[in-house]
Amino acid sequence: MTTHPSTTGQGAGPLLRAWREQRRVSQLELALRADSSARHISFVETGRSRPSEEMVLRLAEHLDVPVRERNALLLAAGYAPRYPETPLDDPALGALREGIERLIGGYEPYPALVVDALYDVVAANRGIMTLLDGVAESLLEPPLNAMRLALHPQGMAPRIRNLRAWRGHLLEQMERQIALHRSDPLRALYEEVAAYPVPEADPVDEPAEPVPYFALPLRIEHEGRTLSFISSIATFNTPMDVTVAELAIETLLPADPATVKYLQSLLP
Numbered sequence: 001m002t003t004h005p006s007t008t009g010q011g012a013g014p015l016l017r018a019w020r021e022q023r024r025v026s027q028l029e030l031a032l033r034a035d036s037s038a039r040h041i042s043f044v045e046t047g048r049s050r051p052s053e054e055m056v057l058r059l060a061e062h063l064d065v066p067v068r069e070r071n072a073l074l075l076a077a078g079y080a081p082r083y084p085e086t087p088l089d090d091p092a093l094g095a096l097r098e099g100i101e102r103l104i105g106g107y108e109p110y111p112a113l114v115v116d117a118l119y120d121v122v123a124a125n126r127g128i129m130t131l132l133d134g135v136a137e138s139l140l141e142p143p144l145n146a147m148r149l150a151l152h153p154q155g156m157a158p159r160i161r162n163l164r165a166w167r168g169h170l171l172e173q174m175e176r177q178i179a180l181h182r183s184d185p186l187r188a189l190y191e192e193v194a195a196y197p198v199p200e201a202d203p204v205d206e207p208a209e210p211v212p213y214f215a216l217p218l219r220i221e222h223e224g225r226t227l228s229f230i231s232s233i234a235t236f237n238t239p240m241d242v243t244v245a246e247l248a249i250e251t252l253l254p255a256d257p258a259t260v261k262y263l264q265s266l267l268p
Contacts, residue, residue, distance in 0.1 A: 121149075
């Protein structure tokens, strides 16, 4: 697993160095990006120079440091956190919640959901119910977790016709998130779902007609038919709040004409 920057060092220097090394950027390259000098970057990393608040944020931006960790860098440098972490049910995020509900509601009958940094489901449309047939009640108790729902042997996994490939895709997605975010809970979730049993081989279940898939599909059995979806994930540009920065909207686009026809037949 990828190692992550630690807050055990003194000041922001060790944290910045750890993020720079994790991103595989040299001091000179970072200096050029941030309109600084390699000498100044070196002094900041070794603690010989205290960076300004503006410099901390500039370096964090060029190192693609997550918003939550930018607050940690500011604190380590002796500054106040810049980004609030507003609960999603706070009135201040009312417009965001309404926008999300309209977005995923307008996507029906196709499935769409919104998850947080730990893949807990914070919103979902009615199309998602198509995928949850047969899922154990224990997995449907709040907070619902998208990774457990997909990969748990009492979840969707027994009905996913290409489980080995889809599981590999989901685990790789989690690995990328672990590499980007310092999160022990996320790492623990990864270790949990990666340990779920996997069949030796997926069932032989080819479409009745060949389909030129343009991305790895999720192929899942539903009431005796196999539905196919392509996943798309969207996040918010330039978020100014930790909560908003960690939200992801996942939409499942029908991947073949049969899936489109069936889902549209569910419309009232």
